[in-house]
Amino acid sequence: xxxxxxxxxxxxxxxxxxxxxxxxxxxxxxxxxxxxxxxxxxxxxxxxxxxxxxxxxxxxxxxxxxxxxxxxxxxxxxxxxxxxxxxxxxxxxxxxxxxxxxxxxxxxxxxxxxxxxxxxxxxxxxxxxxxxxxxxxxxxxxxxxxxxxxxxxxxxxxxxxxxxxxxxxxxxxxxxxxxxxxxxxxxxxxxxxxxxxxxxxxxxxxxxxxxxxxxxxxxxxxxxxxxxxxxxxxxxxxxxxxxxxxxxxxxxxxxxxxxxxx
Amino acid sequence: xxxxxxxxxxxxxxxxxxxxxxxxxxxxxxxxxxxxxxxxxxxxxxxxxxxxxxxxxxxxxxxxxxxxxxxxxxxxxxxxxxxxxxxxxxxxxxxxxxxxxxxxxxxxxxxxxxxxxxxxxxxxxxxxxxxxxxxxxxxxxxxxxxxxxxxxxxxxxxxxxxxxxxxxxxxxxxxxxxxxxxxxxxxxxxxxxxxxxxxxxxxxxxxxxxxxxxxxxxxxxxxxxxxxxxxxxxxxxxxxxxxxxxxxxxxxxxxxxxxxxxxxxxxxxxxxxxxxxxxxxxxxxxxxxxxxxxxxxxxxxxxxxxxxxxxxxxxxxxxxxxxxxxxxxxxxxxxxxxxxxxxxxxxxxxxxxxxxxxxxxxxxxxxx
Amino acid sequence: xxxxxxxxxxxxxxxxxxxxxxxxxxxxxxxxxxxxxxxxxxxxxxxxxxxxxxxxxxxxxxxxxxxxxxxxxxxxxxxxxxxxxxxxxxxxxxxxxxxxxxxxxxxxxxxxxxxxxxxxxxxxxxxxxxxxxxxxxxxxxxxxxxxxxxxxxxxxxxxxxxxxxxxxxxxxxxxxxxxxxxxxxxxxxxxxxxxxxxxxxxxxxxxxxxxxxxxxxxxxxxxxxxxxxxxxxxxxxxxxxxxxxxxxxxxxxxxxxxxxxxxxxxxxxxx
Numbered sequence: 048x049x050x051x052x053x054x055x056x057x058x059x060x061x062x063x064x065x066x067x068x069x070x071x072x073x074x075x076x077x078x079x080x081x082x083x084x085x086x087x088x089x090x091x092x093x094x095x096x097x098x099x100x101x102x103x104x105x106x107x108x109x110x111x112x113x114x115x116x117x118x119x120x121x122x123x124x125x126x127x128x129x130x131x132x133x134x135x136x137x138x139x140x141x142x143x144x145x146x147x148x149x150x151x152x153x154x155x156x157x158x159x160x161x162x163x164x165x166x167x168x169x170x171x172x173x174x175x176x177x178x179x180x181x182x183x184x185x186x187x188x189x190x191x192x193x194x195x196x197x198x199x200x201x202x203x204x205x206x207x208x209x210x211x212x213x214x215x216x217x218x219x220x221x222x223x224x225x226x227x228x229x230x231x232x233x234x235x236x237x238x239x240x241x242x243x244x245x246x247x248x249x250x251x252x253x254x255x256x257x258x259x260x261x262x263x264x265x266x267x268x269x270x271x272x273x274x275x276x277x278x279x280x281x282x283x284x285x286x287x288x289x290x291x292x293x294x295x296x297x298x299x300x301x302x303x304x305x306x307x308x309x
Numbered sequence: 310x311x312x313x314x315x316x317x318x319x320x321x322x323x324x325x326x327x328x329x330x331x332x333x334x335x336x337x338x339x340x341x342x343x344x345x346x347x348x349x350x351x352x353x354x355x356x357x358x359x360x361x362x363x364x365x366x367x368x369x370x371x372x373x374x375x376x377x378x379x380x381x382x383x384x385x386x387x388x389x390x391x392x393x394x395x396x397x398x399x400x401x402x403x404x405x406x407x408x409x410x411x412x413x414x415x416x417x418x419x420x421x422x423x424x425x426x427x428x429x430x431x432x433x434x435x436x437x438x439x440x441x442x443x444x445x446x447x448x449x450x451x452x453x454x455x456x457x458x459x460x461x462x463x464x465x466x467x468x469x470x471x472x473x474x475x476x477x478x479x480x481x482x483x484x485x486x487x488x489x490x491x492x493x494x495x496x497x498x499x500x501x502x503x504x505x506x507x508x509x510x511x512x513x514x515x516x517x518x519x520x521x522x523x524x525x526x527x528x529x530x531x532x533x534x535x536x537x538x539x540x541x542x543x544x545x546x547x548x549x550x551x552x553x554x555x556x557x558x559x560x561x562x563x564x565x566x567x568x569x570x571x572x573x574x575x576x577x578x579x580x581x582x583x584x585x586x587x588x589x590x591x592x593x594x595x596x597x598x599x600x601x602x603x604x605x606x607x608x609x610x611x612x613x614x615x616x617x618x619x620x621x622x623x624x625x626x627x628x629x630x631x632x633x634x635x636x637x638x639x640x641x642x643x644x645x646x647x648x649x650x651x652x653x654x655x656x657x658x659x660x661x662x663x664x665x666x667x668x669x670x671x672x673x674x675x676x677x
Numbered sequence: 678x679x680x681x682x683x684x685x686x687x688x689x690x691x692x693x694x695x696x697x698x699x700x701x702x703x704x705x706x707x708x709x710x711x712x713x714x715x716x717x718x719x720x721x722x723x724x725x726x727x728x729x730x731x732x733x734x735x736x737x738x739x740x741x742x743x744x745x746x747x748x749x750x751x752x753x754x755x756x757x758x759x760x761x762x763x764x765x766x767x768x769x770x771x772x773x774x775x776x777x778x779x780x781x782x783x784x785x786x787x788x789x790x791x792x793x794x795x796x797x798x799x800x801x802x803x804x805x806x807x808x809x810x811x812x813x814x815x816x817x818x819x820x821x822x823x824x825x826x827x828x829x830x831x832x833x834x835x836x837x838x839x840x841x842x843x844x845x846x847x848x849x850x851x852x853x854x855x856x857x858x859x860x861x862x863x864x865x866x867x868x869x870x871x872x873x874x875x876x877x878x879x880x881x882x883x884x885x886x887x888x889x890x891x892x893x894x895x896x897x898x899x900x901x902x903x904x905x906x907x908x909x910x911x912x913x914x915x916x917x918x919x920x921x922x923x924x925x926x927x928x929x930x931x932x933x934x935x936x937x938x939x940x941x942x943x944x945x946x947x948x
Contacts (some may be wrong), residue, residue, distance in 0.1 A: 065783075066790035073791070091810070147704035152712070158926030159919055160885040162801075162892060163900070166907035166915045170406045171729060242799075250801040250889065256396050256403050258364075265805050266398055269500040277806045284802045402908045409728045409910060429910040430728050465814075471908040495813050495896045496905060501805075510812030638909050 092274040100275035116259035121248045124183025132191025140199035165254045174256035186247035187240040194236020198229030234299035241295050242288040249284050350389040354404050354416035357394030364394045369572040371588055379568045398498045401471050414554040419473030420545045420629050428639035432552035434650040437569040440614040442543030445474040446520035447533040450509045459485055464512035465493045467502035473544035476632045478515050480542050518602040541625050566653035570616050577614035615667040618651035731913045739913040756898040763822025771827040775834025796828045800886045813894045821890045825883040833875020837868025877933045884926050
């Protein structure tokens with residue numbers, strides 16, 4: 048290595064290390080707080096206990112059951128919400144009539160926080176699986192409709208005209224122009240919908256009749272004042288939300304590879 | 310908060326129960342020659358504790374589910390039995406919603422929510438009383454210096470609104486010349502309330518026997534309970550049925566009522582006390598907690614499970630109705646007499662030959 | 678007025694332009710009107726018990742009562758007060774944080790990873806844990822709202838300042854603009870569009886989180902009012918609360934949108 052280049056520098060490593068300082072301090076502060084009296088320990092549960100709780104949950108199979116139930120509901124709800132959102136948004140984008148009929152209803156509920164709908168839903172639809180999946184579907188429906196609407200609206204009209212001059216059939220128009228054109232927005236919608244649906248799923252379970260599910264796990268943890276289990280749940284839900292987003296992003300990148308512009 | 314069942318510990322008492330079964334079945338096979346249409350399914354809501362996807366029922370319902378007698382009796386009429394578990398966090402609300410939208414026929418739950426649902430226009434009837442009731446406790450953080458409710462005036466109290474023990478709390482306040490508005494009431498469900506008092510976030514917490522768990526964990530202490538109060542201050546839970554169902558299918562209602570009376574009879578026998586305690590402690594609540602709930606009781610064990618419609622019962626519900634009006638929880642009057650349906654229990658007692666097993670004397674009319 | 682281009686689905690438009698326009702506008706009201714008509718019919722015909730489908734007149738009567746007793750107004754004010762306070766705290770600290778993050782390499786080194794990590798933790802899921810940690814008093818609601826507001830605003834501020842056009846910044850430096858003047862005259866205006874978007878997102882999230890925390894554990898506020906009404910099976914009160922919550926959310930969002938349009942009038946079309 049000639050000396051014309053700057054010598055090996057610790058700078059990048061040093062910068063990395065700096066990033067770890069604050070987390071380390073926070074963890075230390077937490078451990079210190081947890082060494083207090085019983086009342087403190089109730090809330091600031093020592094981190095090793097959190098680890099132990101995770102192991103305990105995994106071993107008893109409880110984690111698998113609850114996680115599985117929540118994931119199952121979320122998948123169902125997401126599928127329903129995304130499909131309906133796609134279709135609804137597309138209809139509103141392509142047909143003014145559909146837009147006039149559909150948009151008022153859409154906007155009416157849009158600004159109501161979903162958890163606020165639960166008291167209504169539980170009376171009309173009970174608190175079983177249907178109600179839980181329905182709310183998740185709603186959580187996915189709204190961003191998906193907006194994304195679908197925006198995406199299709201934004202398709203360059205020149206391409207549409209081009210397709211028409213080539214006498215493309217309706218199906219062809221959709222397949223070759225509209226959907227590919229809207230794809231980035233559609234993926235953005237999915238990217239928004241997925242973590243939101245997951246979080247709605249787990250939080251709404253807190254207000255519904257608990258059955259299997261992460262929300263039920265949190266309810267029981269509250270009952271037993273198990274802050275360690277609660278922390279496991281928070282970390283788990285976060286990790287999954289992040290993971291799901293990352294996965295969707297990966298898929299989106301793959302699917303949009305052929306585009307040479309964003 | 311009573312929970313359920315581990316079959317292994319129940320083997321001996323269950324065998325006794327099964328021995329009585331043919332006898333009971335014979336008495337239940339009453340003239341079924343009526344041309345009633347029968348429902349396809351009987352749905353009974355029951356308080357349940359669920360963990361990891363497994364659900365465990367509370368109290369008498371656990372027994373009835375275990376021995377399957379009701380299931381078989383209903384099956385003989387081509388009717389299915391469906392238990393609807395309801396989580397302890399919000400029993401009243403969930404059961405009331407279920408009665409309102411017609412998704413259940415029976416429910417084992419508490420007095421105040423039952424009054425609330427009737428005031429809202431959905432009518433239910435009290436089919437089988439659940440005994441003298443459960444104790445309620447006032448818990449404060451372990452380090453608190455409060456000795457009574459008076460010391461907590463102006464402070465924060467966790468009290469789940471609309472739950473039966475709210476009425477007991479109001480009686481405690483009235484006894485001490487206090488009002489609900491003298492406190493900052495936090496409407497937290499029992500789990501959140503327990504956590505809050507343990508962490509010292511609220512200064513008092515009013516709840517059922519889960520109070521003992523807090524004592525055991527050294528995070529709370531009990532400064533008052535209904536053990537030192539008149540008997541009818543206890544919170545009550547009974548078997549309720551939707552008025553519609555009772556009108557349309559009195560036979561099936563009788564079937565269910567008789568089963569529950571029989572269960573009460575089984576529990577009330579002193580030799581079964583231990584087994585029953587084990588059932589309750591098989592989930593959620595440790596055995597020591599359950600034992601303490603039932604310790605030092607003025608009423609003998611047998612009488613604690615009486616399903617009789619006594620004047621004390623009627624008086625209790627008058628109090629509950631009055632409280633709910635006064636606290637602004639309901640605005641429509643409820644006539645207590647339309648709530649009670651004593652005929653099913655009388656018939657059940659005759660069918661089971663248990664007339665006179667429980668005391669009907671004025672000694673139970675109580676302590677007002 | 679072209680009478681052919683406005684129609685959709687290949688339908689032929691009316692010859693009379695005025696009528697077409699009227700018809701066009703009327704259609705927007707079709708769904709709401711149909712919905713109200715159906716509701717009125719269902720309750721009049723008693724297809725469902727009145728506890729499940731509240732008759733419109735009963736709803737109106739309840740609304741009047743709630744307004745007369747001031748119950749609605751009082752609870753709403755409490756909730757809005759919490760929102761305002763939490764927003765003020767979260768937005769100012771968030772903006773400051775974001776700007777610092779963009780301008781100071783050292784600050785970013787120390788805090789960026791933690792920021793990114795904490796940002797991902799969903800506010801709603803934290804609520805049960807926060808109840809244990811902070812209790813159920815006002816601080817809980819403020820922390821929840823603050824957290825929901827802080828992160829989107831910080832991120833938006835960071836993006837806005839970070840992406841400020843280099844040439845503007847350099848030109849300002851060239852003219853000898855001091856640090857503070859640079860901030861006020863160049864960076865903040867440049868960051869305004871993304872910042873306003875961030876505020877919009879933050880308010881939507883905060884509203885959701887606040888309603889949730891009030892549902893789960895409050896002694897006052899509109900979320901608590903709704904939860905108590907639910908427990909008392911007062912569907913009419915629940916419906917009114919849902920409507921009010923939705924209207925407020927709508928009003929907040931539209932106000933920011935208006936501010937956005939106003940504040941960005943001077944923006945060059947390039948943006």
